[in-house]
Amino acid sequence: MDIAACRLRLTDHLDEFADEYAPTFQGAGTLTQQLEQLSKVKALLWEHGFAQWGWPERVGGSGGPAMLRAMVGEEIVARDLVVAGFFSMTETLAPTLIEFASPDVAARFVPRILSGSEMWCQGFSEPNAGSDLASLSCRAVPDEDGWVINGQKLWTSLSQFSQRCLLLARTGTPESRHRGITAFFLDMDTPGITVRPVAIMSGNAEFAEVFFDDVAVPDARRLGEVDGGWSVAMTLLPFERSTAFWHRTAFLWSRLDRIVADDPKDDRAAYLIGEAFTALHALRSRSLATLQRLDRGETLGPETSIDKVLMATAEQKVFDVARTLFPGLMETGDDADAQQWRDEFLYSRAATIYGGTGEIQRNIIARRLLDLGDER
Numbered sequence: 272m273d274i275a276a277c278r279l280r281l282t283d284h285l286d287e288f289a290d291e292y293a294p295t296f297q298g299a300g301t302l303t304q305q306l307e308q309l310s311k312v313k314a315l316l317w318e319h320g321f322a323q324w325g326w327p328e329r330v331g332g333s334g335g336p337a338m339l340r341a342m343v344g345e346e347i348v349a350r351d352l353v354v355a356g357f358f359s360m361t362e363t364l365a366p367t368l369i370e371f372a373s374p375d376v377a378a379r380f381v382p383r384i385l386s387g388s389e390m391w392c393q394g395f396s397e398p399n400a401g402s403d404l405a406s407l408s409c410r411a412v413p414d415e416d417g418w419v420i421n422g423q424k425l426w427t428s429l430s431q432f433s434q435r436c437l438l439l440a441r442t443g444t445p446e447s448r449h450r451g452i453t454a455f456f457l458d459m460d461t462p463g464i465t466v467r468p469v470a471i472m473s474g475n476a477e478f479a480e481v482f483f484d485d486v487a488v489p490d491a492r493r494l495g496e497v498d499g500g501w502s503v504a505m506t507l508l509p510f511e512r513s514t515a516f517w518h519r520t521a522f523l524w525s526r527l528d529r530i531v532a533d534d535p536k537d538d539r540a541a542y543l544i545g546e547a548f549t550a551l552h553a554l555r556s557r558s559l560a561t562l563q564r565l566d567r568g569e570t571l572g573p574e575t576s577i578d579k580v581l582m583a584t585a586e587q588k589v590f591d592v593a594r595t596l597f598p599g600l601m602e603t604g605d606d607a608d609a610q611q612w613r614d615e616f617l618y619s620r621a622a623t624i625y626g627g628t629g630e631i632q633r634n635i636i637a638r639r640l641l642d643l644g645d646e647r
């Protein structure tokens with residue numbers, strides 16, 4: 272598979288159809304505009320056969336290595352056609368379905384995610400179970416028709432716009448921790464589900480609380496074994512740190528390019544831009560190595576915590592540099608460009624929280640990679 276030749280085909284296509292792919296709004300746009308744009312771009316890529324690249328043929332893809340789909344996301348994100356994080360949600364949910372759903376279920380649902388006809392969300396975190404995910408208490412109890420779910424999720428990104436949710440629920444005793452959790456995927460319009468949007472710092476209601484009151488789920492919607500949900504979660508997280516990070520790196524490069532293009536008149540500019548460049552280069556090098564391991568069929572594990580630390584460091588560095596070199600832009604700027612810088616700066620603070628906090632990643636690196644003993 273010649274990735275460079277594929278890239279050329281894609282970039283030629285994006286140039287030719289630039290008007291069709293372009294957003295119809297200035298700057299960051301509203302959340303609704305961003306999501307409409309996301310669906311449009313995914314549908315166009317699907318229609319022209321690019322969304323299929325790098326996905327297995329048995330789920331509607333056209334095959335090829337994961338690097339191929341990482342490259343597609345890189346080009347789309349670098350052109351600012353979509354919000355990087357929204358585009359990359361496919362990269363965690365689809366591989367999980369491919370791995371754990373029955374072949375016919377995966378073949379039915381994965382194309383809907385790839386083509387943008389459906390949005391999915393990830394219901395893991397709860398009010399008392401974030402870093403300590405193994406303590407989650409949203410409960411699934413078996414009945415004669417399948418399962419009945421009661422409980423609450425929190426910080427469920429884009430759940431108010433999603434058709435389906437990949438959910439972790441307690442099926443063992445409260446003490447069973449990671450051994451008593453089962454994964455399901457359910458329809459968000461099932462009776463008993465209430466979604467209450469929560470705003471992030473920028474004001475966008477990007478995630479939500481989700482409440483489950485006697486929600487009936489057929490057993491066919493179970494992913495993996497009963498009480499085997501921990502391996503579903505552990506499969507999903509490393510995916511977030513391979514192809515999805517490649518996309519995010521492209522987004523960060525594009526922002527560093529903007530800083531350079533704006534030619535900041537500040538004596539510190541060369542030094543600060545150099546620091547951000549170095550952080551991004553370290554991230555991209557590491558991310559490339561991770562993608563190559565994925566394509567060799569290696570299992571990604573705790574070592575991807577290093578990728579997460581590098582990503583969060585680089586993201587915050589790029590936006591800190593922008594804030595220093597363009598004083599007042601983020602605090603008081605009132606045009607669409609300033610609004611976008613402000614939203615993205617604020618979002619960069621979340622990079623050390625979502626997908627596992629900075630402290631948790633460092634604990635994993637210390638304990639599992641450096642063998643420095645447990646947290647005590």
Ligand SMILES: Cc1cc2nc3c(=O)[nH]c(=O)nc-3n(C[C@H](O)[C@H](O)[C@H](O)COP(=O)(O)OP(=O)(O)OC[C@H]3O[C@@H](n4cnc5c(N)ncnc54)[C@H](O)[C@@H]3O)c2cc1C
Pocket residue numbers: 392393394395396397398399400401402403425426427428429478621624625626627628629630631634646
């Ligand atoms: C933008 C964004 C999007 C998100 N999207 C989703 C989503 O779609 N689905 C979903 O399920 N979740 C989502 N989350 C939630 C995210 O996974 C959690 O916020 C994260 O796991 C941390 O959990 P918490 O917020 O409960 O913080 P806590 O776990 O309560 O942590 C609070 C603080 O204590 C520190 N801490 C906790 N335990 C330890 C320890 N053992 N050692 C050292 N320090 C510790 C943490 O590092 C943190 O600083 C999202 C979060 C954000 C910010």
